[in-house]
């Protein structure tokens with residue numbers, strides 16, 4: 711696969727979800743694979759939340775979380791890495807909004823707006839979804855320069871507890887590169 715790197719590293723936020731198989735193990739493996747990519751560093755992980763399904767209701771509860779990444783990849787190349795990881799972890803697309811071993815959505819890349827055949831940024835449905843916003847709020851600092859913090863707070867105020875999102879666990883993932891530095 712061709713991935714293009716820009717010379718400057720920038721921050722991106724992604725959402726993860728899983729509702730088939732060992733949900734926690736699959737999410738941890740997805741984080742490990744992202745961090746193992748030479749152009750991606752996982753900076754922060756949210757807590758894990760158990761969430762009631764939204765959109766297609768006849769399916770198991772999800773575990774959802776969010777990550778802050780630093781990357782030198784452009785957004786389309788980052789998405790391509792994410793899709794490869796989803797496929798490698800057994801993701802199948804059968805029912806729209808249906809059950810999945812893992813889902814990785816690119817939410818936000820420094821406030822960039824993009825509309826290409828394969829990528830829309832910011833993610834078009836992120837501000838309607840408590841299962842995205844509540845984990846994301848764990849890891850976006852108040853001083854995030856492109857205004858993401860304020861957007862999340864405003865959107866959460868509108869959603870106001872309409873979805874079932876329950877704290878489940880803290881994230882146990884630690885970067886292997888950080889461990890080997892110590």
Ligand SMILES: Nc1ncnc2c1ncn2[C@@H]1O[C@H](COP(=O)(O)OP(=O)(O)OP(=O)(O)O)[C@@H](O)[C@H]1O
Nearest residue numbers: 806807813814815816817828829830831832833835
């Ligand atoms: N910001 C984005 N993040 C992830 N995928 C995106 C984004 N914008 C467009 N896409 C496209 O959406 C396609 C379908 O994604 P996917 O099957 O994961 O959708 P979904 O998770 O079922 O629904 P949703 O997009 O509402 O979360 C991807 O192959 C990708 O090309």
Ligand SMILES: Nc1nc2c(c(=O)[nH]1)N=C(CO)CN2
Nearest residue numbers: 727761762763764772807841
């Ligand atoms: N609770 C929850 N519901 C969903 C989720 C998800 O990750 N969590 N993903 C969907 C498709 O993107 C559709 N519905």
